Amino acid sequence: MQVNQPKDISNFHIVGINYKKTDAAIRGLFAINQDQYQQLLLAAKAAGMDDLFVLSTCNRTEIYGFAGEPGDLMDLLCTSANGNPQVFAELAYHKSGEQAIRHLYHVGTGLDSQILGDYEIIGQIKGAAKFAKAQGCIGTFLERLVNSVLQVSKLIKNETGLSSGTVSVAFAAVRLLEAKVTDIQQKKIVLLGVGKIGRNTCKNMMEYLNVRNITLINRTTAVAEDFAGQHGLQYAPYEEMDGVLKSADVILVATNAPHPTILKAHMEGTASKLIVDLSIPFNVAPEVRELAHVEVVNVDDLSKVQDETLQKRLNEVPKAMSIIEEHMEEFLYWFKMRKHAVVLKAVKEKLTEIHAREIKEQKNGAHYKLEDMEQVSSRIIQKMINLMAGKVRREAESDKGDQYIAMISEIFETGFNQE
Structure with missing residues (x-):
């Protein structure tokens, strides 16, 4: 076996x-x-x-x-x-x-x-x-x-x-906005991407900064519409993104697209803006940073936001x-005992095989109730397994547990090599 x-x-x-x-x-x-x-x-x-x-x-x-x-x-x-x-x-x-x-x-x-x-x-x-x-x-x-x-x-x-x-990038973004943007309640904010990070960031902005002037844009408009409806916010179709971005004061990007979503062309000729890129890979093209009126912050920058509870967490x-x-x-x-359980299961199968073979050999010549003998034999097998398992469990904290399993495996020829 x-x-x-x-x-x-x-x-x-x-x-x-x-x-x-x-x-x-x-x-x-x-x-x-x-x-x-x-x-x-x-x-x-x-x-x-x-x-x-x-x-x-x-x-x-x-x-x-x-x-x-x-x-x-x-x-x-x-x-x-x-x-x-x-x-x-x-x-x-x-x-x-x-x-x-x-x-x-x-x-x-x-x-x-x-x-x-x-x-x-x-x-x-x-x-x-x-x-x-x-x-x-x-x-x-x-x-x-x-x-x-x-x-x-x-x-x-x-x-x-x-x-x-502060326990997340989403909340760190809010702390950053709190520090960098004055009168944020009066600013036009756009959230591009309404996935998990985007939703969490939006909720944090509403709760901690008391902002409601947020416009949601998502590639699937129905997702933005649903979230906006739940929280009393605005949304815009993805096709209208260019115009919405140009009029925004603050843009949060959480699209996680494989390529940049916001390009230099989107930002040229606009008023000053703060863009927070929460995406990996970056969804704001590197060229956007060349524009003097646009400040771009990414996830690495957010890690520098200090939280007053940092020492408490440490x-x-x-x-x-x-x-x-x-x-x-x-x-x-559990892992160690699982290795033991594999061998014990094999031993039980071996004993059951012996039991079945003996019953078959005795069926034609002996005078007994077959049902009674099968019940007794099954109880004997289970008792033997219980005894071995109990001994191994008691010795699990020492090398003896592995030694016992190795010995049992060798005796019953299970083919299992104990590490």
């Missing part, structure tokens, strides 16, 4: 780039959109890789999964992205095994975010994993790990002050780290 061996945790890797070593322009080249993501997952399955997902946000592009080498994941990612693989290799980081697992916990809880405590990242992880699962590329290991990260993120948000104050980091370590230990224990 051959047992399907669980994946070796040392082959779990994360490869990526983030804001720490790259600017937004470089990150934009390696951002993965929905179509690229789907093609990447199809390529992964064709290569026999079926437990991975990609996290692509304004601050990072990372791929998590099982592979023989981190370079296998890097090649997979770069094949789908628009950037130069050599540039990626020079700027990328990679971690394996427990370090890779810990990295995902840190990312998911905002400890590794450009704005410490950013809580939006956990929703992005959830969405990325959900998409990969729908394509058949999330296995038991990653599903369990992502669920653990989701749980830990919620615990840290509820039990610590790590996410107090003080909460040790508490968050403690929660992460506790739940990571539980996850690793």
Whole structure:
């Protein structure tokens, strides 16, 4: 009997780039959109890789999964992205095994975010994993790990002050507007792009800056119309964008299109403007910065916005780290016991096979009630499994647990090689 061996945790890797070593322009080249993501997952399955997902946000592009080498994941990612693989290799980081697992916990809880405590990242992880699962590329290991990260993120948000104050790029944009734009309630504001970041930014502007003179524009007009109706705002069809942009005082861009949406021609001959580009890759053409009357701020600039609660959040980091370590230990224990469970399942199947063979051999000659003997035999098998499982569980914290499993596997010839 051959047992399907669980994946070796040392082959779990994360490869990526983030804001720490790259600017937004470089990150934009390696951002993965929905179509690229789907093609990447199809390529992964064709290569026999079926437990991975990609996290692509304004601050990072990372791929998590099982592979023989981190370079296998890097090649997979770069094949789908628009950037130069050599540039990626020079700027990328990679971690394996427990370090890779810990990295995902840190990312998911905002400890590794450009704005410490950013809580939006956990929703992005959830969405990325959900998409990969729908394509058949999330296995038991990653599903369990992502669920653990989701749980830990919620615990840290509820039990610590790590996410107090400014916790997102969307809110940092509002703080920037508060500092730079006087009498903002009287200014004409245009929000281009009504996706998640755009909606969050808009809500923050209404709540914290008390602005209502906001015109929404979205490529799908019905989306802008619906959101505007819910919040008492204005909207304009995408086809009327040029005129609306020219009359605006403040423009927020959250379109996340593959190419610039706002061009130099849109801004020439207009009054002074502030443009906040929340998109990755940048959706404001570089030439716009050449115009003296236009100020452009991007996501990297937003990270410099200081929040008065920063020190409080920094003080909460040790508490968050403690929660992460506790739940990571539980996850690793589950993984270790899962390896044991595979062997025990194989042993049970082996005993059941023996039981069936003995019953068959005795059916013709012996005088007994077959039903009674089958019940007794089944109880014996389950008791043996329970005894072995209990012993392994008690010794799980020492090397003896692995030794017992290895011995059991050898005795019953399961074909499982205990790592």
